[in-house]
Amino acid sequence: MLRLVPLALEHVPLIMSWVNDREVTQYFAALQADVSEPEERRFVEALAASADDRAFSIFDGDEYLGQCSVNKIYWPARNGRVFIALRRAAQGRGHGRAALARLMEIAWGELDLHKLWLIVRRDNHRAQALYVRLGFEFEGVLRDEYSVGGRYLDMVRMAALRPVSQLGPGASVPGYAKN
Numbered sequence: 001m002l003r004l005v006p007l008a009l010e011h012v013p014l015i016m017s018w019v020n021d022r023e024v025t026q027y028f029a030a031l032q033a034d035v036s037e038p039e040e041r042r043f044v045e046a047l048a049a050s051a052d053d054r055a056f057s058i059f060d061g062d063e064y065l066g067q068c069s070v071n072k073i074y075w076p077a078r079n080g081r082v083f084i085a086l087r088r089a090a091q092g093r094g095h096g097r098a099a100l101a102r103l104m105e106i107a108w109g110e111l112d113l114h115k116l117w118l119i120v121r122r123d124n125h126r127a128q129a130l131y132v133r134l135g136f137e138f139e140g141v142l143r144d145e146y147s148v149g150g151r152y153l154d155m156v157r158m159a160a161l162r163p164v165s166q167l168g169p170g171a172s173v174p175g176y177a178k179n
């Protein structure tokens, strides 16, 4: 069964299994130089302690699959940025969908967020298909936004709004309240 476990320092050796794999990291502007284990430890320590990020390691039973998170949470507008990366051996088996669906449940439920957004490479059709499947819509194109391997890349911004069905019993939706 798929589990999202809050990010912890003990996950660093697992994260090292993909964080320098260019096949995986080519989709992230921030991961273009090799990362050492001590550097990754410092990064994980800060992320796990952050009040504006909620990061998780993804497991299927005992098998480590990758990472997902809601970052840059902007509490006044209740929105946050989605990140997901599966290590190479875990891709193409439907785990991305299960992990993101669980992350969205956490975002709408215990985090009480209103909007999730992300930017994805324009040519990353697999990730876009996953996001569309889970209710994300396209919001625009950011031209030459990333530089990966010396090449500028267009990014697409996508976002999902919390479905009305996920609101608590007493909640009202601004703009939809009956007067």
Ligand SMILES: CC(C)(COP(=O)(O)OP(=O)(O)OC[C@H]1O[C@@H](n2cnc3c(N)ncnc32)[C@H](O)[C@@H]1OP(=O)(O)O)[C@@H](O)C(=O)NCCC(=O)NCCS
Binding pocket: 023, 024, 027, 084, 085, 086, 087, 090, 091, 092, 093, 094, 095, 096, 097, 118, 119, 120, 121, 124, 125, 126, 127, 129, 130, 133
């Ligand atoms: C993107 C990622 C999270 C997707 O997770 P996954 O479990 O590997 O996803 P799957 O291979 O099961 O595919 C997801 C969907 O895309 C579809 N898909 C796969 N390859 C595709 C392609 N080349 N073009 C269009 N759709 C594609 C699948 O059919 C599936 O859709 P479905 O559920 O409707 O059948 C994972 O592959 C990953 O971590 N990739 C590297 C990092 C990355 O790209 N992260 C996202 C950055 S924004």
